[in-house]
Structures are given as structure tokens and as C-alpha cells.
Amino acid sequence: MTALHIASLTKRYGERAALSQLGLDIGAGQLVALLGPNGAGKSTLFQVLTGLFVADEGEVEVAGHSLRHSAVAALRHIGVVFQQMSLDLDLSVERNLRFHADLHGLPRALARERIVSGCAALGIVADLARPVRELSGGNRRKVELVRALLHRPKVVLMDEPTVGLDPKSRRDLLAAIRADVAERGSSVLWATHLVEEAEAADRVVVLHKGRLLADGTPAAVTAQLGGTNLEDAFIRATA
Numbered sequence: 001m002t003a004l005h006i007a008s009l010t011k012r013y014g015e016r017a018a019l020s021q022l023g024l025d026i027g028a029g030q031l032v033a034l035l036g037p038n039g040a041g042k043s044t045l046f047q048v049l050t051g052l053f054v055a056d057e058g059e060v061e062v063a064g065h066s067l068r069h070s071a072v073a074a075l076r077h078i079g080v081v082f083q084q085m086s087l088d089l090d091l092s093v094e095r096n097l098r099f100h101a102d103l104h105g106l107p108r109a110l111a112r113e114r115i116v117s118g119c120a121a122l123g124i125v126a127d128l129a130r131p132v133r134e135l136s137g138g139n140r141r142k143v144e145l146v147r148a149l150l151h152r153p154k155v156v157l158m159d160e161p162t163v164g165l166d167p168k169s170r171r172d173l174l175a176a177i178r179a180d181v182a183e184r185g186s187s188v189l190w191a192t193h194l195v196e197e198a199e200a201a202d203r204v205v206v207l208h209k210g211r212l213l214a215d216g217t218p219a220a221v222t223a224q225l226g227g228t229n230l231e232d233a234f235i236r237a238t239a
């Protein structure tokens with residue numbers, strides 16, 4: 001089954017369409033980079049997919065559940081790392097994660113097990129009792145990834161998750177999400193405007209002015225857009 005199905009999605013702000021008749025299907029076990037320049041519509045797409053905004057037209061299905069008709073069922077299968085940090089700085093790492101686990105109705109023991117194993121996998125288990133305020137930006141991001149995966153969603157949305165992170169933290173984050181894709185067959189949509197991040201994905205979809213310009217492996221997208229490499233092709237197509 002398609003984990004994420006998007007058909008003819010249109011979202012307008014007044015007269016301006018931030019998303020225009022967008023169609024996209026993502027299967028289980030795919031890491032897909034959503035590559036788009038500033039203003040392409042990436043955040044708008046994520047706001048629609050997470051139920052913050054309602055689309056003007058089109059359909060979204062998550063694990064077979066319609067976002068329009070069965071929003072609660074659909075959203076249960078989505079995990080998100082937002083562009084802006086969204087942890088409570090004054091609460092400990094564990095309290096932040098437990099709060100999310102409670103929202104999803106995870107039993108205490110299972111939540112604790114997942115919190116500890118998730119944090120251990122990302123090398124932040126020693127920080128469990130510390131207030132988030134004391135953590136570095138990279139480690140806060142890692143907490144947000146642990147949180148996004150806590151309820152074992154089928155679809156994981158990451159909105160420019162590596163902004164402001166150093167190379168090691170970026171690599172750790174990418175490795176962790178790759179491990180989740182490999183182990184659970186989750187589907188990831190990773191929004192970025194960094195070509196080098198897109199090159200590391202199985203599949204790249206290029207968004208520009210709310211429309212899909214290209215879709216395929218990094219090599220196929222380079223060929224579709226016409227260029228000697230992905231960066232060159234992307235810049236020329238979206239300039």
C-alpha cells in the first residue's frame with residue numbers, strides 16, 4: 001500500500017497558489033527528499049499534511065486514511081520534525097517525550113522503553129533528565145526525531161531538520177532516519193533546499209512555485225531537469 005498518497009493538492013493564500021495540483025505517492029521504505037528553493041511551498045505542504053491547514057482542493061491519504069474524512073486516523077500515522085524547534089525548554093528531555101507518548105496513548109512501560117532506546121540510538125540517553133534548555137541545537141533536534149518516531153508512524157515528515165546543525169549532527173540525524181526506514185519500512189519526506197542532502201536520498205522530488213518539476217533518483221532528476229549535476233540542474237530549473 002502507498003504510505004502517503006497526495007492527489008491534485010491545491011492550497012491558496014488569497015489569490016496566490018502556494019501548492020498547485022500537486023500529486024505525489026510515497027511507498028513504504030522510501031526516503032524521499034523534497035527539494036525546493038525558498039518559497040517553493042515545502043512548509044505549506046507540511047502544514048497541510050499535518051492538519052494545520054486545510055487544502056482548497058485535492059486529497060491526501062496516510063496509510064489509506066483520508067485526511068479530509070478521517071483526520072484522526074490519518075494523523076496517527078504521521079510523525080513530524082518541524083522547521084521550528086517545538087520542545088518545551090523548561091521540561092526535561094524525558095518529560096517532553098513522555099508528554100508526546102501520552103498524547104498517543106502509549107502505555108507507560110512501552111513509552112519508557114522507546115524513549116530510552118531512541119535516545120540511546122542517538123547518543124543522548126545521558127541527557128534524559130536534563131532540561132532541554134541545556135542541550136545543544138544538534139541534541140535538541142535529536143530529541144525531536146526521537147519524539148517524531150515514538151508512536152512508530154508510517155510516514156515521517158522532516159521540514160529542513162538540519163538547519164543550523166554541524167556536519168556531524170547532520171550525519172547522525174540522517175543515519176538515524178535511514179535506520180528507521182531500514183528497520184521499520186517507514187516512509188520519509190525530507191524537505192530541504194540543500195542539494196547535497198537530496199543527493200543522499202533514494203528519490204528526489206523537486207518543488208518549484210507549488211508544482212512538481214521532477215521526480216526520480218538524483219541521477220534521473222538531473223537528467224529530467226537537464227544539467228551536468230543535480231546542483232546545476234536544480235539552480236537552472238528554479239532560477
Ligand SMILES: Nc1ncnc2c1ncn2[C@@H]1O[C@H](COP(=O)(O)OP(=O)(O)OP(=O)(O)O)[C@@H](O)[C@H]1O
Nearest residue numbers: 013017018036037038039040041042043044045193
Ligand atoms: N501565511 C501565509 N500567507 C500568505 N502567503 C504565504 C503564507 N505562508 C506562505 N506563503 C507564501 O506561499 C509560498 C510558499 O511558501 P512556503 O513557506 O510554503 O515555502 P517553503 O518552500 O517552505 O520556503 P522556505 O524554504 O523559505 O521555508 C511563498 O510564496 C510564500 O510567500
